[in-house]
Amino acid sequence: MTGDTPLAERYPPGAGTVAIAVAAGVAALLGSFAAVGFAPGFVVAPVESTLSRVMPGFLIAFAITVLGDLGQQLNLAMAGAVVVILYAQAVVLSVTLGRWLDERAVPLLGGPALVWAVTAVLTGRPVLSLGAAVGAGAVLVVTDVSASRGPATERTPSGGRRRVLTAVGAAVGASALGYVIGRDGTAAAGGDPSGGDTGDGDRPRGDPDIYGDVEIPTFDAGDQIAAAADREFDLDGMEPLVSERFFNVSYSSVSPTPDAAEWSLSVTGEVGQELSYDYDDLAGRAFQHRFVSLRCVGETLNGKKMDNAVWSGVPIAPLLEDAKPNSKCECVMVRAADDYYEEFPLEALESGFLALGMNGEPLPRSHGAPVRLLVPGHWGEISVKWITEIEFLEREADGYWEQKGWHGTGPVETVAKLHATTRTDDGSIAVGGHAYAGTRGIERVEVSTDGGDTWTEAELTERLPGASGAVENPSEHAEDAWRQWRYTYDPPEGSHDVVVRATDGTGTVQPSEERDAYPNGATGWVSETVDPGSVQ
Ligand SMILES: Nc1nc2c(c(=O)[nH]1)N[C@H]1C(S)=C(S)[C@@H](COP(=O)(O)O)O[C@H]1N2
Ligand SMILES: [Mo]
Numbered sequence: 001m002t003g004d005t006p007l008a009e010r011y012p013p014g015a016g017t018v019a020i021a022v023a024a025g026v027a028a029l030l031g032s033f034a035a036v037g038f039a040p041g042f043v044v045a046p047v048e049s050t051l052s053r054v055m056p057g058f059l060i061a062f063a064i065t066v067l068g069d070l071g072q073q074l075n076l077a078m079a080g081a082v083v084v085i086l087y088a089q090a091v092v093l094s095v096t097l098g099r100w101l102d103e104r105a106v107p108l109l110g111g112p113a114l115v116w117a118v119t120a121v122l123t124g125r126p127v128l129s130l131g132a133a134v135g136a137g138a139v140l141v142v143t144d145v146s147a148s149r150g151p152a153t154e155r156t157p158s159g160g161r162r163r164v165l166t167a168v169g170a171a172v173g174a175s176a177l178g179y180v181i182g183r184d185g186t187a188a189a190g191g192d193p194s195g196g197d198t199g200d201g202d203r204p205r206g207d208p209d210i211y212g213d214v215e216i217p218t219f220d221a222g223d224q225i226a227a228a229a230d231r232e233f234d235l236d237g238m239e240p241l242v243s244e245r246f247f248n249v250s251y252s253s254v255s256p257t258p259d260a261a262e263w264s265l266s267v268t269g270e271v272g273q274e275l276s277y278d279y280d281d282l283a284g285r286a287f288q289h290r291f292v293s294l295r296c297v298g299e300t301l302n303g304k305k306m307d308n309a310v311w312s313g314v315p316i317a318p319l320l321e322d323a324k325p326n327s328k329c330e331c332v333m334v335r336a337a338d339d340y341y342e343e344f345p346l347e348a349l350e351s352g353f354l355a356l357g358m359n360g361e362p363l364p365r366s367h368g369a370p371v372r373l374l375v376p377g378h379w380g381e382i383s384v385k386w387i388t389e390i391e392f393l394e395r396e397a398d399g400y401w402e403q404k405g406w407h408g409t410g411p412v413e414t415v416a417k418l419h420a421t422t423r424t425d426d427g428s429i430a431v432g433g434h435a436y437a438g439t440r441g442i443e444r445v446e447v448s449t450d451g452g453d454t455w456t457e458a459e460l461t462e463r464l465p466g467a468s469g470a471v472e473n474p475s476e477h478a479e480d481a482w483r484q485w486r487y488t489y490d491p492p493e494g495s496h497d498v499v500v501r502a503t504d505g506t507g508t509v510q511p512s513e514e515r516d517a518y519p520n521g522a523t524g525w526v527s528e529t530v531d532p533g534s535v536q
Helices: 015-036 044-054 057-067 069-101 105-123 130-149 157-188 222-231 279-283 317-321 346-350
Strands: 264-269 275-278 288-295 306-315 331-336 341-345 353-358 372-374 387-392 420-423 429-436 442-448 483-489 496-504 526-530
Touching: 015 044, 015 069, 015 105, 015 130, 015 157, 044 069, 044 105, 057 069, 069 105, 069 130, 105 130, 130 157, 222 288, 222 306, 275 279, 279 353, 288 353, 288 372, 306 317, 306 429, 317 346, 331 346, 341 346, 429 442, 429 496, 429 526, 442 483, 483 496
Parallel strands: 264 387
Antiparallel strands: 264 275, 288 306, 306 353, 331 341, 331 387, 353 372, 420 429, 429 483, 442 496, 496 526
C-alpha cells in the first residue's frame, strides 16, 4: 500500500532515481566512516586493498614512482567510487522492487538493509556496518518525507527534480556529519590517515586501540637520539639524522589495528617444532636500541622515501632456533596482519630485528604496531610491518611485490641524495644531503660543481653509534645507517651543474648508469642545476 503519493512519483523515474541512489550511496559511505574512522572496518579499505592487488605491476610502478602519494590517493578515490556505485545499485534495486510491489516501505527499509548487507560482506563487521545503513536511510527517509509533504503540484516532473535536490541536500548534510564524526574517531584512536609521522606530542603514549590491554615497556633510546643530534650537520633544508617525518609505504592506505594483547607471531612450515610468541614474550626481553635506515625500492633517485630511526626490540635469530627449521630452499615467507607477504632468503631474516619501539616510543600504527620486522641493508619491502607469521618454505615463491614484477628483496643500491642548497653567511654555497649504502656503509661522498668533470670529497657526519642496551658484542658503529654529507664552495659566475656520488664501504662507486625504479631500484648520480643568483 502506498501513501498519498504513488511510489513511481516519489522516486522520479530514470536519472532522478539514479541521482537519489547515488546521493544515498555517498551518505552511506560517510556513514561507514562515521562508525569506524580510517580503520580496516571502513568499507573503502577492503575495496582499496583488492584494487591494489588486482592492479597490474606497471600501473602500480607508475603510481609509486611517478605519482607518489598522489597514486595512493587516486587508488583510494577509485575505491570510494566503486563503493558508491555498489551502494547506488543496491538502492536502485530496492526502489525497482518497491515500484513493482507498489510498496513504499520496500525502498525505505530494503535500501538500507541491502546497503548494510553489502558493507557487512565487504568488511566482515556486521555491527559497524550499521553506520552505512544509517547514512543511506537518512537520505531515503528525508526524500520520502519530502514527497509525502509536497503539494499536489509537486507531483510533476519538476517536483521530481525537487526530490532529487532534497536527496542531494540530505546526503551533503549526512556526509558532512559522518566525516566529522569519523575524523574525530580516527584521531581519538591514534590513527593517522596520512600515515607517516611519529613523535606526535599530543598523542597518548602508544595507540590506545592497539596497546589498550598490554603493559607497554619502556624504550630507552635517549642516548642514541642524543648521539645523532650531536653528530648532525646544521644545514637549512636538510632532514636530521633521526628523521622527523619518516616516510610511509603500505600497499593499502588504511593501516590495520591489531590488538597487542591478541597479537602473536607464529613460526610455521618446514620446522621441527612450530612456535608462537605473544607481545608480552617479546616485551619482557632485554631490548637493543639500533639505528636502522630504510629505503623503498619504488622511490625515484633523489626521492624522499629513505629515512632513519632508532628502533628498540630484539634480534630475531634466537627466536627461530627452537623451531629447528629445515627449509630446503633456505627461504621464508613472512606474513602480516594486512595480508601482506614477502619471500626472501633465511640468511637475510637471520640478521633481522623485531622492533617494538621507534625513537623511544611504542611503534606507531602506520609503521607496523605492535611489532615489525627490520632486515638490515635490504630494500624496505621485506621489513614487514604488523608481522604475524614466519613460514619456512620448501621451495621459493613470490612475495606481494614480486608478483607485480618488482625485484625488491635484495640489498639496497648505494645513493647520495641532494636535498639542501643554501647560501652561507660568507656568500658561499653549501649543498648537502644523506648517503646510504645499507650494511656496506658509506665510505666517501664526492661532489662536482662542473657537471662531473672534476670531483672533490665532501664532509661526512661521524658514523652513528652501534646498538646499545642488551648487546653481546657491541660494535662501534651502526651497521645499517645513513650519513649526512656537506660541501661548501665559492660559486662560479653562472648556472652550473652540481653532481654527487657516493662510494660504499667495499670501495664501489655508486653506479652512474641511469635506471628507473621499476623493477629493481633507481640508479644514477643525482644532479642539479644551480643558479647562484637564486640561492638564498
Ligand atoms: N605489512 C606490510 N609491511 C610492509 C609494507 C606493507 O604494505 N605491508 N610495505 C613495505 C614497503 S614497500 C616498505 S618500503 C616499508 C616501509 O616502511 P615504513 O612505512 O615504516 O616507512 O615497509 C614494508 N613493509
Ligand atoms: Mo617499498
